[in-house]
Amino acid sequence: MQSMKLINILKSELADTFQKLFGHTLQATDLNLLPTRKEFEGDYTFVTFPVARYTKKSPEESAQLLGKAITETSEIVESYNVVKGFLNLKINIKAWLETFETIYQNELFGQLAGKGKKVIIEYSSPNTNKPLHLGHLRNNFLGYSVSLIQQAAGYDVHKVNLVNDRGIHICKSMLAYEKFGNGETPESAGIKGDHLIGKYYVRFDQEYKKEIALMQDDGMDKEKAEKEALLMKQAQKMLQAWEQGDTAVVDLWKKMNAWVYEGFDQTYARMGVSFDKTYHESNTYLLGKTLVEEGLGKALFYKKEDGSVWVDLSDEGLDEKLLLRSDGTSVYMTQDLGTAELKYKDFHYDKSVYVVGNEQDYHFEVLFKILKKLNRPYAEGLFHLSYGMVDLPSGKMKSREGTVVDADDLMDEMAETAKKHTQELGKIDGFDEEQAGLLYETLALGALKYFLLKVDPKKRMLFNPEESIQFHGNTGPFIQYTHARIAAIIRKAEQLGIDYKSFDIHVLGKTHETVRQLIYMLDDYDRLIGEAAESFSPAIIAQYVYDLSKEFNRFYTEEPILKEEDINYLKFKVAFSSQVALTIKHAMGLLGISVPDRM
Numbered sequence: 001m002q003s004m005k006l007i008n009i010l011k012s013e014l015a016d017t018f019q020k021l022f023g024h025t026l027q028a029t030d031l032n033l034l035p036t037r038k039e040f041e042g043d044y045t046f047v048t049f050p051v052a053r054y055t056k057k058s059p060e061e062s063a064q065l066l067g068k069a070i071t072e073t074s075e076i077v078e079s080y081n082v083v084k085g086f087l088n089l090k091i092n093i094k095a096w097l098e099t100f101e102t103i104y105q106n107e108l109f110g111q112l113a114g115k116g117k118k119v120i121i122e123y124s125s126p127n128t129n130k131p132l133h134l135g136h137l138r139n140n141f142l143g144y145s146v147s148l149i150q151q152a153a154g155y156d157v158h159k160v161n162l163v164n165d166r167g168i169h170i171c172k173s174m175l176a177y178e179k180f181g182n183g184e185t186p187e188s189a190g191i192k193g194d195h196l197i198g199k200y201y202v203r204f205d206q207e208y209k210k211e212i213a214l215m216q217d218d219g220m221d222k223e224k225a226e227k228e229a230l231l232m233k234q235a236q237k238m239l240q241a242w243e244q245g246d247t248a249v250v251d252l253w254k255k256m257n258a259w260v261y262e263g264f265d266q267t268y269a270r271m272g273v274s275f276d277k278t279y280h281e282s283n284t285y286l287l288g289k290t291l292v293e294e295g296l297g298k299a300l301f302y303k304k305e306d307g308s309v310w311v312d313l314s315d316e317g318l319d320e321k322l323l324l325r326s327d328g329t330s331v332y333m334t335q336d337l338g339t340a341e342l343k344y345k346d347f348h349y350d351k352s353v354y355v356v357g358n359e360q361d362y363h364f365e366v367l368f369k370i371l372k373k374l375n376r377p378y379a380e381g382l383f384h385l386s387y388g389m390v391d392l393p394s395g396k397m398k399s400r401e402g403t404v405v406d407a408d409d410l411m412d413e414m415a416e417t418a419k420k421h422t423q424e425l426g427k428i429d430g431f432d433e434e435q436a437g438l439l440y441e442t443l444a445l446g447a448l449k450y451f452l453l454k455v456d457p458k459k460r461m462l463f464n465p466e467e468s469i470q471f472h473g474n475t476g477p478f479i480q481y482t483h484a485r486i487a488a489i490i491r492k493a494e495q496l497g498i499d500y501k502s503f504d505i506h507v508l509g510k511t512h513e514t515v516r517q518l519i520y521m522l523d524d525y526d527r528l529i530g531e532a533a534e535s536f537s538p539a540i541i542a543q544y545v546y547d548l549s550k551e552f553n554r555f556y557t558e559e560p561i562l563k564e565e566d567i568n569y570l571k572f573k574v575a576f577s578s579q580v581a582l583t584i585k586h587a588m589g590l591l592g593i594s595v596p597d598r599m
Contacts, residue, residue: 006091006099006523007033009076010044017070022062024054035524041081042088043520049085059085096519097505103522104579110586112154112526119155120347121147123355124268124275127164128260129173130198132267132407134463135357138390138452141592143355144273145453145538146385148590153533158347161275162339165257166282167332171238173197174252175231176204186259192266193259195406207231236327243329267407272445272592279342281335288330288338291374292323300373313369321366336367344378351381353536358386358458385536388460390452410465414444417469418477425471427481427599439596443469443477446593450476453591454542474546476593479584482549484599486581489561493574496562500574507568514555515576521548522583529590538591545587552580 011031018026030051036042048059048066055062060082067080067087078092103109123143126132132140144159151157164170177184177200186193208231215225226232241249268274292309295301301311306326313321323333343352354364364384371379392405419440422428428436451468455461471477493500525544532540561577564570585595 006076006095007044009095010074010089010091013070013074013077014046014066017066017073018051018054021065021069022055024051026051026054035520036088040083040086040088041079041090043091043516044089046087046089047085048087052085063087091516093511093516096516097508097511099523100519100576100579101505103519104575110525110529110583111152112529114156115154117155117350118347119150119157120160120343120349120352121150121157121355122160122162122343122353123147124161124273125164125356126161126264127169128197128257129170129201131192131194131263134390134392134405134407134410137271137407137410137448138387138461139355139357140268140271140273141449141452142385142387142457142538144592145449145541145590146353146355146536148592149529149532149538149541152529152590155533158276158349159274160343161278162284163278163280165280166242166253166285166335168235168239169201170253171235171242172204172208173201174249174256175235175238176200176207177256178252180207186262192263192408193261194263194267195408197256197260198406204231204235239329240327270411270445271407272594277346279339281339284338284342285330285335286338287341288334288336289324291337291341292334295323295370295374298374311366311370311373313366316369318362318366318369321370323370332363333367333370336363337370340367340371340378340382341376344376349378349381351383352378353383353385355385355387358388360384361386383536385457387457388455391460391462393462393464411444411448414448414465414469415440417465418443418447421469421471421477422599427471431598435598439599442594442596443480446476446480446588446595448476449591449593450479450542450588453538454546456539457537476588479545479549479588480593480595481599482552483581483584483588483595484597485556486552486577486584487597490574490578490581492562498571498574500571500578503571503575504568505572508572509566510569512555512559514551514558518548518551518555518576518580521551522579525583525587532590541587541590545584545591548580548587549584552577552584 011028011033014031014033015026018024031046033044033046036045046063046066048055048062052059052062055065057065063082063085067082067089070089071077071080076091076095077089079090081088121143123146124132124136124140126136147157147159177197180203181200184196186196189196208229211229211231212222212225215229216222220228238249242253292301295311296303296309301309301323303309304326307328308322308326309324310320310322313319321333322331323337324330340352343349356364361384364382364386368379368382368384371382419436422436422440422443428439431439447468451463452461454474467473468475469477471481490500521544528540528544532538556577559573561573562570564573588595
């Protein structure tokens, strides 16, 4: 019977019963089954309001007739109840246990069938003028997790990174280093390369503000001073020199970027994220210029008297957008046009997802409309995964002012906090120093990732480091501890020689009430993977694995596992626990989080 999922069997039986009762064949769209709300008894709920037109009876009477008939004929429905037009159906334990057996024997559990479609996830997108910060953490964790969820949902996924390695902001760091660096290197300074370059980005802003203040003191208004300041003009001249291939400027750019990449690589490795391909804007902006020329040739864009190139999107509810400056240098939009073209040439994707903060909503709306104007074959498959900013209790971050929380510093702080909490709770008994250090890191990154991913991506969020590391409540460490608890049960069972894989569900004399709920949750896992993939929301998986862990802890508390006297039920409970652990590990893996076997 259980070659089909329970919910599909139930839908089939509902359709047959409905046909016999009312003489109408229900379509798949009419057979929407929902999880029964917790305050009512049942597993699945069928809403009869939409089908009452076929029954010629009230929704409540329709539900009563349908519930009575299906309970009398179904092999899987144990009982029913009706709340107005809602038919709540309870599945019998035999069907649930057979469902569990199918899940337990499924080596591909948590992996949906292939979709035959290619998805590109672009995330991280760092600038080579500063280290990664807290906002980048949410971006990277979100992009990486979305990639893993899309893969689990059956898509062919490629993870890409677009490095913003050129432009006026990069030249600001270069100019400040040239003026104030005195030949300093990461080695001589004793700091990572990305942090060193970030220091000079902040220095530029400090010196620039001083210059503006002096010009204002001399009577110039602020807006004009910002444009006329010598430092800004020098930075703009450096950008022109870079685009013209000036050897000295390009050599300095290569040297400083190399320092930054080395720093980024270390941070990415610690964060546990990776990419299949990395693009650099220095290689895509020229292709973007080619697309701008194409648009000019087709009269889709226009040139102003000063030589700058624009697109007018006012007929689509937007405004005019700059595509090339009057001096011929490109803007972000130029290089994003080129990158989109290059990605399609490389991958011929069906969908291309941009994981970028919601402050860029307008930018991507414009980008996608321009590519549609250019009649690009991939334009309909572009999607901006817009996420909210991350705040700390101290407020918003500004990198140019040096008030950013660096990703490296935050991960260090989280590891220290994890160490303190773990030692206080005595969860490292029997660990040597190396094992304890690995556990602190696992808990720290788990806490950080889970806290940032459990919130719907669209929402702005407040990150609370102290709250995230707790071993109770909706946190990564709580879920990690649940996995370690189950791993300990399995180790103990193996030490006792319990062959837990040889249980027989057909002779189980009893099961705890939480068994039904946990099997329901296990059976629902692949549906939620599909939902998380469709909505690009790891928060769905985070909520699921928390609920699963919470329900297992209830089972563990109310139903002692290794003290069970019925040997078959004992074997089942250990096997059952092992499947929950496997699912926790898989779900946390989709969030990019490791789970320990010992704590």
